[in-house]
Amino acid sequence: MSAADQPVNQNAAPVRVERVFQRFTLGQRWEHLILILSFTVLFLTGIPQKYRSTEWSQWLLSTPQRVYLVRQIHHIAALLLTAGAIYHLGNALVLLARRRLSSDMFPTLQDVRDAWQMLRYLLFLTREKPAFDKYNFEQKFTYWFLFFGLGIMVISGFILWFPEVVTRFLPGGVVPAAFLAHSNEAVIAAIFIVVWHFFHVHFQRLNLSMFTGKLSEEEMRLYHANEFERLTGEKADLNETKGGSQ
Amino acid sequence: MLRRKIGLFALLAGCLAVAIGVWAFIAPSVPAAPFVQGTPTPETAAEAENPTRTPIPNLSISDEYCLGCHGQPGQTFTLENGEPLDLYVPAELHQSSVHGRLGYACVQCHTDVGEYPHPPFKAADRRDVTLQLNAACQRCHSHQFELAQDSVHADAQLAGEREAAVCVDCHTAHEVRRLNDPQTHQLLPDAHTWIPERCALCHNAIYQKYKESVHGAALSQGNLDVPTCIDCHGVHNIEDPRTTYFRLRSPSICAKCHTNPEIMNKYGLSTQVLDTYVADFHGTTTVIFEKQAPDAAINTPVCYDCHGIHDISKTTDPKTGLQMRSNLLARCQECHPDANANFPAAWMSHYIPSRERYSIVYYVDLFYKIFIPLTLGGMGALVLMDITRTLLNRRRKRAAQTAEEAVEAGQPALVEQVRPAPADPTETAETSGTAAQPEAKPQVDLSAEELQVEETSAPASTEDMTTSAPENPTDKEMDASVDSEAKNG
Numbered sequence: 001m002s003a004a005d006q007p008v009n010q011n012a013a014p015v016r017v018e019r020v021f022q023r024f025t026l027g028q029r030w031e032h033l034i035l036i037l038s039f040t041v042l043f044l045t046g047i048p049q050k051y052r053s054t055e056w057s058q059w060l061l062s063t064p065q066r067v068y069l070v071r072q073i074h075h076i077a078a079l080l081l082t083a084g085a086i087y088h089l090g091n092a093l094v095l096l097a098r099r100r101l102s103s104d105m106f107p108t109l110q111d112v113r114d115a116w117q118m119l120r121y122l123l124f125l126t127r128e129k130p131a132f133d134k135y136n137f138e139q140k141f142t143y144w145f146l147f148f149g150l151g152i153m154v155i156s157g158f159i160l161w162f163p164e165v166v167t168r169f170l171p172g173g174v175v176p177a178a179f180l181a182h183s184n185e186a187v188i189a190a191i192f193i194v195v196w197h198f199f200h201v202h203f204q205r206l207n208l209s210m211f212t213g214k215l216s217e218e219e220m221r222l223y224h225a226n227e228f229e230r231l232t233g234e235k236a237d238l239n240e241t242k243g244g245s246q
Numbered sequence: 247m248l249r250r251k252i253g254l255f256a257l258l259a260g261c262l263a264v265a266i267g268v269w270a271f272i273a274p275s276v277p278a279a280p281f282v283q284g285t286p287t288p289e290t291a292a293e294a295e296n297p298t299r300t301p302i303p304n305l306s307i308s309d310e311y312c313l314g315c316h317g318q319p320g321q322t323f324t325l326e327n328g329e330p331l332d333l334y335v336p337a338e339l340h341q342s343s344v345h346g347r348l349g350y351a352c353v354q355c356h357t358d359v360g361e362y363p364h365p366p367f368k369a370a371d372r373r374d375v376t377l378q379l380n381a382a383c384q385r386c387h388s389h390q391f392e393l394a395q396d397s398v399h400a401d402a403q404l405a406g407e408r409e410a411a412v413c414v415d416c417h418t419a420h421e422v423r424r425l426n427d428p429q430t431h432q433l434l435p436d437a438h439t440w441i442p443e444r445c446a447l448c449h450n451a452i453y454q455k456y457k458e459s460v461h462g463a464a465l466s467q468g469n470l471d472v473p474t475c476i477d478c479h480g481v482h483n484i485e486d487p488r489t490t491y492f493r494l495r496s497p498s499i500c501a502k503c504h505t506n507p508e509i510m511n512k513y514g515l516s517t518q519v520l521d522t523y524v525a526d527f528h529g530t531t532t533v534i535f536e537k538q539a540p541d542a543a544i545n546t547p548v549c550y551d552c553h554g555i556h557d558i559s560k561t562t563d564p565k566t567g568l569q570m571r572s573n574l575l576a577r578c579q580e581c582h583p584d585a586n587a588n589f590p591a592a593w594m595s596h597y598i599p600s601r602e603r604y605s606i607v608y609y610v611d612l613f614y615k616i617f618i619p620l621t622l623g624g625m626g627a628l629v630l631m632d633i634t635r636t637l638l639n640r641r642r643k644r645a646a647q648t649a650e651e652a653v654e655a656g657q658p659a660l661v662e663q664v665r666p667a668p669a670d671p672t673e674t675a676e677t678s679g680t681a682a683q684p685e686a687k688p689q690v691d692l693s694a695e696e697l698q699v700e701e702t703s704a705p706a707s708t709e710d711m712t713t714s715a716p717e718n719p720t721d722k723e724m725d726a727s728v729d730s731e732a733k734n735g
Contacts, residue, residue, distance in 0.1 A: 052531075061534075124635070167585070167589045172591025188621060199632075
């Protein structure tokens with residue numbers, strides 16, 4: 001923020017002022033790291049349990065002791081993920097109570113318009129990409145998809161872990177239903193991460209802001225034009241005649 | 247010399263003549279019968295051709311000869327422990343047996359006692375007599391005898407359990423029955439009921455349970471579809487059912503009949519009981535460890551843990567049937583002590599989820615069947631479109647750049663003015679700017695009209711922007727312009 005307050009010296013052409021913009025707090029980055037760690041462990045220990053009929057799974061889980069061990073690891077990672085999720089929700093609730101919860105991540109009608117324009121852009125119906133605020137529709141979609149996906153995984157996972165406790169309050173049918181949901185949602189989440197998330201943060205452009213916490217001015221202008229303009233009061237598009245000459 | 251040779255030859259010839267004479271005299275009463283009364287089993291044929299085992303039965307001794315003494319009741323032999331051994335063998339007992347009807351003689355089993363007086367016989371007690379004489383079966387039925395050596399009974403014998411069953415305990419000594427149809431090798435109808443009764447001689451408690459079970463009750467009504475003891479436990483090489491391996495493979499024993507539509511359709515029973523069991527994780531674990539680690543002690547249930555071992559009842563049985571939730575709950579609680587009344591429904595009772603049954607499972611399944619292809623397909627399509635557009639943009643820009651170099655349009659000068667570092671535009675274009683950058687360059691190709699349209703749709707000026715609300719100024723601008731256009735229109 002402090003960097004954004006500095007005036008840009010536009011007349012001194014050879015001097016290039018490199019501004020960086022804070023995107024994620026340290027806490028958010030830790031949350032993401034914990035998510036990566038627990039998600040990976042859960043994936044690696046869950047997939048052999050799901051595809052039990054395959055050779056490699058039977059080779060890996062060839063004795064009851066190994067099944068037990070893998071399940072223990074799965075449960076420990078699940079606790080880590082659950083702790084992360086509880087922290088995330090708790091933090092949001094605390095911020096909400098203090099009326100300081102940022103509305104950046106909540107989907108708006110503008111996201112639908114952006115998505116529509118993006119679709120038109122991808123279909124060559126327009127030359128213009130939508131300009132985004134702090135989180136674009138794709139990033140919001142990623143967040144909320146995983147938000148609900150992990151919600152399903154956590155809830156169904158605990159139903160499977162403690163079926164006797166759960167059936168004290170719920171009908172028994174929730175257990176096989178949770179089994180199916182856990183099994184299917186895991187595959188969706190894994191493919192989602194690889195196809196959607198990895199594509200957007202690794203292939204489309206290498207976006208390491210979740211680890212560094214920062215975005216460069218260049219990235220801000222290009223990918224978060226609205227946010228950039230909101231923060232700096234400058235035009236994001238350097239090619240615009242008006243913005244450039246100001 | 248020559249005379250001595252002739253004498254020796256005459257002596258041998260005389261002996262042979264006497265032997266033939268004696269044989270011709272006795273023959274009608276003893277052999278040949280097997281070849282007249284029925285087709286000999288492979289074992290008997292092999293035995294007839296290959297009488298190499300010792301001692302060779304002395305076929306010159308007829309059953310009448312034996313029965314001359316043993317046909318009289320009241321004869322006993324005192325064993326070493328003082329027990330009397332009854333030596334009486336009723337003639338009709340042997341004659342009505344499968345051996346008697348095929349014409350086998352006493353001495354074909356009792357090979358060493360043809361002559362009287364008998365060679366000395368010593369036995370500690372009556373069980374010892376049985377165990378000693380049981381070896382005779384091996385002479386003809388070597389295959390079955392060897393199979394039996396692999397059985398839990400033989401193991402028990404080796405461990406010193408003398409009461410463990412040997413051949414004659416099940417088949418009897420003198421009234422051996424025909425159990426198979428010699429043509430089809432199928433169990434004869436009366437053997438179905440006879441076999442459990444034989445097992446019951448030792449395993450009576452289990453037999454009583456079996457008799458009350460759905461299988462045993464049907465058997466007593468003459469139903470031959472139901473399994474008897476040997477259908478699950480095997481015939482001669484009866485294995486120990488207390489091993490983990492038996493437990494692991496037990497579902498496949500039940501499945502032999504319960505996945506066979508020919509049998510199950512008669513009773514309206516599902517043939518998908520194995521599939522549905524395997525689909526559930528209890529069953530998955532069981533069948534995998536059956537293959538992977540037969541000695542693994544698993545804690546997942548197999549068929550008999552719920553349905554009972556010998557006292558298997560109909561699931562609809564009002565007293566013991568598993569469709570009574572309380573009965574199933576009791577089974578669940580053996581492994582899940584904290585389970586309550588809702589818990590048994592967690593197991594889908596071999597049903598395949600449908601709208602009517604386990605609808606929640608059915609709808610979760612349906613949801614994912616739609617949701618997975620929809621999301622993944624949509625995501626995949628968007629990603630592919632994104633890649634396509636990016637690649638095409640890159641190609642266009644390259645084309646535009648070459649064109650620029652040739653024409654030297656005025657436009658790029660502006661770009662360079664704003665971005666002081668000369669290397670900057672190429673850098674951004676390579677690393678990240680590929681998607682957004684083209685808008686600047688293709689403008690060269692654009693017609694004047696298009697340019698104007700873009701300018702109006704974009705925010706009109708920076709002054710407007712800074713004064714307007716910070717959130718989504720473009721959005722509001724656009725809305726406003728659209729609205730005004732609509733009103734004007």
